[in-house]
Amino acid sequence: MAAARAMWTGAISFGLVNIPVKLFPAIHENTIHFHMLHDEDNARLQRKMVCPVDGKEVHPEHTVKGYEVGPDQYVRIRTEELEAIAPEKARTIEIKDFVPLEGIDPMYFDRSYYLEPQEHAAKAYKLIVTAMEKAGKVAIARFVMRGTEYLACLRPVDGVLMLETMHFAEEVTTPEELPGMPVKAEIGDRELKAAEQLVASLSTDFEPERYQNEHRQRVLELIEKKGRGEQVVVQPPVERAKTGGGDLLAALQASLDSSRRRNPRDEGGERSPGRKGAARKRKKV
Template identity: 55%
Template sequence: MPRPIWSGAISFGLVNIPVKLFNAVKKKTLHFHQLRRSDACRIRLKRVCALDDKEVPAEEIVKGYELSSNQYVVVTNEELEALSPEASRGIEIEDFVQWEQIDPVYFEHSYYLIPDKGAGKAYTLLLSAMQKTKKVALARFILRSKQYLAAIRPAENLLVLATMFFADEVVAREELNDLPASVEPPERELKMAEQLIESLASDFAPAKYQDEYREKVLAMIERKAEGEQTVTQPAAQEKGKVIDLMAALEASLAAIKDTPAAKPRRKKSRA
């Protein structure tokens, strides 16, 4: 049973709604320890001074902000704590905006907001109002001594909170090199590309997409644990560059049409 990682209240105007915050995702990352090849002895990493190669005890280590090569400003934990945002249990809504106005590049991590005891009515009121107006709330809150910008949106029968990057953390597209020129493609090629997209169109089904590499690694580890000999998969041959765009589009469409399992898709009528 998932446990809340934070509890507090959503506040906007004079309204306060007690809520609990739950993780909406659980990352499944493979972790490996470093071992010595000869005897599988566990490798430990030590904090060593770059000048004399001597290990430095934790109480002698301080934080340094690098100004230039080998020049630092030393900052103590006490100085950082004095500047930390005051502990707060509030999610303070500052604005309501259209969902389409927020570029997904700003989103960082997702959480579920669940009403706390006695807050169901007020929670449902906010949820329904946001669904009716098709608005998303922008708010600030403090989690683990750090202030976050967040977007709160309705998702069926609950509210989802997504922490966001601040504007100065997002790389501006104007800073990128070799951006494609704004040129209208030939009509025939554009129609072929549209047909290819339509032929591959389907409803989003998250379970369809699996981390195949992770599954293969876990299967290999299981076989090794059972004593089975493994083999190395041959490297895939590198594909050449596509030169003729039109030919590539035509070949893609032809391959889809020739597939026995391919069936014409019907577009769902909108209610």
């Protein structure tokens, strides 16, 4: 595997202390990408910009940015105007606050990165990691990457600083904004007890390696079969019956019975750990 390449370099600003760091992605995507082909000759199709008024192709040098303010009404914005108000290109992760991690709803997190100390910054890096671990806090910071300003959370994990880019508050939808929330329904004691037993029967330690991208594997198998010239029979998807009303308790009990047969429980009433054991424990902050 090729050595990881830093996608950003700068420094963590911590009071009057600056800690030079490099930013590396913690996640690599395994998305399968397809190209659009012409069904008659298998040629790869090209996308072109066409003006709907005269039907002619428009080249990039003849395009401008526009913001729609009404039906077919646009405000033109020049590139230099955007550049004039762009965030300052300071290569600094500026820490604003330290907060408890449990006080942050996971929905605010977006992408995960590792922060690695640059040369001669190991001691300062270790200092902030240790201080945050002992305080039980994570840092909320701002930084600019590739012309975009980000809100971020810095958290210590096993002696390493991780940076999670975050959504701003105005980007997050609250349950109160949904038409069907909050849910108003009455549940019976028997239903609740059966549901609690089902949760207990499926409870175990989190082992990331147990959960595979099954759909991706099926797509790869399909590609392999088609590449060998095999005929593939498409089966219609099986639609699951919806559960509600008087069926709920019966469905819960059937699920509980099935879970007990598949997953023998230990003396504590929870499912026994998988063969590979529990996932590597991460230090809590």
